[in-house]
Amino acid sequence: MKIYEELISRGLIAQVTDEKEIRELVNDGNATFYIGFDPTADSLHVGHFVALCLMKRLQMAGNKPVVLLGGGTGYIGDPSGRTDLRSMMTPETIQHNCDCFKNQIEKFIELDEDKAIMVNNIDWLLDLNYVELLREVGSHFSINNMLRAECYKQRMEKGLSFLELNYMIMQSFDFYHLFINHGCNMQFGGDDQWSNMLGGRELIRRKLGKNSYAMTNTLLMNSEGSKMGKTAKGAVWLDPNKTSPFEFYQYWRNINDADVLKCIRMLTFLPLDQINEMSKWEGSQLNEAKEILAFELTKLVHSEEKAKDAKSSSHSLFITGTDDSNMPSTEISKNQLVHGVINVIELMVECKLTTSKSEARRVIQQGGLSINDIKVDSVDLCISSLALEKGIKIRKGKKKYHKAFMI
Template sequence: MIYDELVARGLIAQVTNEEEIKQLVNSGNATFYIGFDPTADSLHVGHFMALSLMKRLQMAGNKPVVLLGGGTGYIGDPSGRTDLRSMMTPETIQYNCDCFKKQMERFIEFGNDKAIIVNNVDWLLKLNYIELLRDVGAHFSVNNMLRAECYKQRLEKGLSFLEFNYMIMQSYDFYHLYKNYGCNMQFGGDDQWSNMLGGTDLIRRKLGKDAYAMTITLLMNSEGNKMGKTSKGAVWLDPNKTSPFEFFQYWRNIGDADVLKCIRMLTFLPLEQIEVMDEWEGSQLNEAKEILAYELTKLVHGEVEAQKAKSVSHTLFAGGTDDSNMPTTEIEAKQLTDDAISILDLMVLSGITASRSEARRLIQQGGLFINDNKVESIDENITSEQLKNGIRIRKGKKTYHKAIMT
């Protein structure tokens, strides 16, 4: 049964009405939604956990509703934030929504009686403020809202009235989807619990106690975001932001303590196979990491790119020279000074480090190599002649990059 599988994979954190939810999901009669606020022009690994969940439930006969937050994107979710999000223009929000939609089509099957995609800009921007206050706001207790974790953590540092409205907007989304699309279930990360309960409560207050609306929260956003962060930022699903090789290498280099958890939560490998891997230790964990990296790269970028990334990874770690699919930074002549570029500038330009100071520390700690030769000095320069032939940069033991003159 799919519900038991979600539990076994460690996805379920909290639920309301567990027996009813289990019956609805297992029978394939759930119409459920997950929301995606378009805060960037690409989905990231944190979103991938949600997409894989949608795929699992769709395969079990349930109907996903993908909710793009084109309307809530005007406000910004305060959950997990220490500051106010920068305000995006309507054009940027729409562009990001379009990018999300294209990427989601790789995972979710859209069409009649399959999955649908909706955008809350279509109803939130039409709301009359006074009517909203009277019709929806009257059902929310400010005292209860202030006790919500997503707001409590922001009160000391400052919570804008704009963000304070986010819970009402998200709750209204569930109410709207319930009434107009028969959506009887919502999923979200554990940091969304208060907002989700607000939606369930609004439906029952507006439509009566018999209204059939349920919530499930998953260790989805918080775990996914934590797993999907590197020193350079998020691990993106867009190959132009995180190449298939970089994506593969990220999962190949994940910590020993996380590898089996990620395989269980993110891949579609049978639980029976994963249970055998639970006994693996030592060098076997490296094999588990490669399985994880291959399976996720195949899901996100396709089997051909996954095989390429795996092949390059094997070649590099075996001391080979095939770097044709390695992430590459192209250097232009105008970026050189006296036919050379400082190693510190090159590290920042290629994205190997976020700053010159970080590059300096990396070199001083002996962790930077050019063509397998350790960089000994922070004053080293790379010449145009070297760049014309292309150089291979290695950070530590596992991060590879190439730089070449255009």
């Protein structure tokens, strides 16, 4: 099976401009394609990961990726899929985020002049001359068409600023620039980028009379139709300092039944035969599939060792109930104790298990807290320094484990 067919089988391709030509191009390893990453945060998240995997797969098939950091487009902010204006970032933040992205991507994609390159659109966007751009590029865009694009349509009700309207033009210009300077003949991106990508293709056609290609990957949506990779606390980050390997593992381990196979297919590098075999699984057997998914992804994003750790922590916590050194922990210092003890409520807040004492009190009153496997039934319970020196295991609700200790 060739790469294009594989991508289709994995459900990764959403839309393509010219199916036949693109198939040939990527199957023969003749594509130089780019994917843009706008530096919206100081870490990549799961959504980016889908794109990175695709990049990797295409690279392994002999195509050349161009990683585009959106240091310039970050100044504008993509309105696609948004109901409100993105908050404007300072140049310092953008720079910092770009640096973070760079570090993470480098670990995943082999960068080498022949195999893949990384560029930053700040290098060409920031120096554009307004009037010149209007004449050279702006004249090729039809406002009527732009407003018909899905990404803007949604914003017509809530309001769309001129700044955001220009995002499409900037992204189109990127493609045009890369086409000329790096022989980049294809653009890849999330399905929500489709109209922006067509804009670039159209610009290349109008200005150079040349054909170029675009294809989008399926957005990772759950069975309820909302974007995956989000938790109550925010995104699931790839940065281990923002989302620990254990949390990362748990996110996938706790995924809906309906979404497991789809995720395995899309995100892991397991052979399709094996995945098809797994798709016959039902009911509680899916737990096994979830473990595989969680393990494989943790391995890809962090390392095999971290994945093993996460898996064994998960097992010892949920199956055998034993303690484990991998759970998040908080060190309590001596001066936080009063008369050699600390109140449970204070302790919970200290460990960031709850954001306020009221909340901590409620959890205890509802029977949701246990320490060293003994349910806490009084909000007045105090923990001694002796216990803390040994280290205590706090469990809030069913799945939140935390360790508190004192040296």
